[in-house]
Amino acid sequence: MGPRERRERxxxxxxxxxxxxxxxxxxxxxxxxxxxxxxxxxxxxSPTAIYFHFRDKEALxxxxxxxxxxxxxxxxxxxxxxxxxxxxxxxxxxxxxxxGIEHPNHYRLMFMxxxxxxxxxxxxxxxxxxxxxxxxxxxVIVTEAIATGRFRDGLGDADxxxxxxxxxxxxxxxxxxxxxxxxxxxWRPLEARTKAMVDMIVDGLTR
Amino acid sequence: MGPRERRERxxxxxxxxxxxxxxxxxxxxxxxxxxxxxxxxxxxxSPTAIYFHFRDKEALxxxxxxxxxxxxxxxxxxxxxxxxxxxxxxxxxxxxxxxGIEHPNHYRLMFMxxxxxxxxxxxxxxxxxxxxxxxxxxxVIVTEAIATGRFRDGLGDADxxxxxxxxxxxxxxxxxxxxxxxxxxxWRPLEARTKAMVDMIVDGLTR
DNA sequence: GAACCTAACTTAACACTGTTAAGTAACGGA
DNA sequence: TCCGTTACTTAACAGTGTTAAGTTAGGTTC
Numbered sequence: 001m002g003p004r005e006r007r008e009r010x011x012x013x014x015x016x017x018x019x020x021x022x023x024x025x026x027x028x029x030x031x032x033x034x035x036x037x038x039x040x041x042x043x044x045x046s047p048t049a050i051y052f053h054f055r056d057k058e059a060l061x062x063x064x065x066x067x068x069x070x071x072x073x074x075x076x077x078x079x080x081x082x083x084x085x086x087x088x089x090x091x092x093x094x095x096x097x098x099x100g101i102e103h104p105n106h107y108r109l110m111f112m113x114x115x116x117x118x119x120x121x122x123x124x125x126x127x128x129x130x131x132x133x134x135x136x137x138x139x140v141i142v143t144e145a146i147a148t149g150r151f152r153d154g155l156g157d158a159d160x161x162x163x164x165x166x167x168x169x170x171x172x173x174x175x176x177x178x179x180x181x182x183x184x185x186x187w188r189p190l191e192a193r194t195k196a197m198v199d200m201i202v203d204g205l206t207r
Numbered sequence: 208m209g210p211r212e213r214r215e216r217x218x219x220x221x222x223x224x225x226x227x228x229x230x231x232x233x234x235x236x237x238x239x240x241x242x243x244x245x246x247x248x249x250x251x252x253s254p255t256a257i258y259f260h261f262r263d264k265e266a267l268x269x270x271x272x273x274x275x276x277x278x279x280x281x282x283x284x285x286x287x288x289x290x291x292x293x294x295x296x297x298x299x300x301x302x303x304x305x306x307g308i309e310h311p312n313h314y315r316l317m318f319m320x321x322x323x324x325x326x327x328x329x330x331x332x333x334x335x336x337x338x339x340x341x342x343x344x345x346x347v348i349v350t351e352a353i354a355t356g357r358f359r360d361g362l363g364d365a366d367x368x369x370x371x372x373x374x375x376x377x378x379x380x381x382x383x384x385x386x387x388x389x390x391x392x393x394w395r396p397l398e399a400r401t402k403a404m405v406d407m408i409v410d411g412l413t414r
Numbered sequence: 415g416a417a418c419c420t421a422a423c424t425t426a427a428c429a430c431t432g433t434t435a436a437g438t439a440a441c442g443g444a
Numbered sequence: 445t446c447c448g449t450t451a452c453t454t455a456a457c458a459g460t461g462t463t464a465a466g467t468t469a470g471g472t473t474c
Binding site for chain 1: 315318322323327334359366368371373374376378379381382385386388389390392393394395399403404407409410411412
């Protein structure tokens with residue numbers, strides 16, 4: 001552990017300080033509202049210093065999003081133990097909604113904002129691993145439900161069903177985030193809408 | 208029709224020219240990517256000229272969104288004549304999806320982007336009129352389905368159900384728009400996802 | 415131990431954004 | 445003919461992400 005390692009460690013430390021500052025600002029005020037200069041102010045560096053650690057603002061965002069996807073998968077911890085498949089599906093839906101409501105600005109960047117396609121080579125998380133990949137977690141439940149005959153006849157495509165379930169829950173959350181200030185619609189409480197959606201999913205898919 | 212009227216007509220003409228240019232640019236490239244200067248270039252005026260007709264860029268957007276909400280309601284023309292309530296519900300879902308897919312940039316601004324709350328006083332469209340208000344159109348269908356006993360027992364809140372149906376369809380479209388470039392998920396074709404969602408809605412709500 | 419080199423910055427600047435202040439030309443009304 | 449309003453234009457401002465050109469501290473090498 002010579003000076004070489006220490007330098008590397010210090011570098012990594014600054015990097016995480018940038019990430020932490022950016023995460024908090026993005027989460028509180030949204031990506032567009034936060035400037036590189038304000039991130040730099042927070043950590044008492046010059047704005048240009050950030051560019052030594054990240055290619056650009058987008059790269060900063062990308063790294064944070066990756067972390068968030070991991071956090072989302074963590075949200076499902078404990079649910080995997082629930083024995084009944086359909087109950088697990090219900091709980092997954094609620095947990096997903098909770099994540100979106102608790103981190104609306106993260107959710108917006110993760111699921112409501114178009115991003116340029118990412119190079120799979122530089123992907124951090126392990127795709128297909130239910131412990132890191134929330135979609136895979138859902139897909140496992142759906143596959144099990146199909147295999148044990150819990151779903152209706154004709155429903156056999158696990159990906160199609162997982163995508164439909166995901167889209168349904170995503171609809172509730174994303175409308176809440178984007179349109180919560182809109183009184184054009186006489187909104188029912190979010191909890192009621194979440195429960196109604198989970199019910200509709202289960203009633204729509206199970207026998 | 209003195210010169211006073213002519214002036215007013217000319218003024219309105221420039222206004223619509225601005226709106227037309229902005230609409231096309233926004234639709235093709237998205238709100239953020241379009242600058243006031245480029246809109247101005249299109250119509251061969253100086254950028255500041257726009258500010259004589261619209262308070263700011265947001266106001267321009269707001270006016271276009273209003274038009275789009277009207278266009279969405281128009282998308283449902285003809286569907287109102289379909290006698291069977293559930294078939295009408297299905298067709299409304301498909302028509303909504305079609306609108307979103309055909310105008311992704313409009314859809315993004317209408318439903319996927321948080322806006323500051325708008326003053327109801329300066330609202331153009333007539334809220335609650337099914338011919339101008341797409342949500343009201345859906346609500347009428349749901350109310351009818353409840354009244355004629357097509358929905359399951361316990362499903363009696365028309366607003367809650369309309370919001371759930373809307374959210375479900377919105378989920379399909381908004382995920383398509385935001386995540387179509389993401390190959391993390393093995394996406395099924397959009398048409399299959401749309402149909403699967405409509406089926407799940409109908410199976411989940413009807414007896 | 416002196417010279418050198420590179421990593422990790424800072425300062426200054428660029429090109430661009432939405433927006434505004436100040437000026438101007440045309441035109442209707444008195 | 446003068447005046448004032450309308451509908452603009454030109455020039456500028458404050459702010460953005462980003463980069464080019466220094467600068468300085470520390471480790472490496474002769």
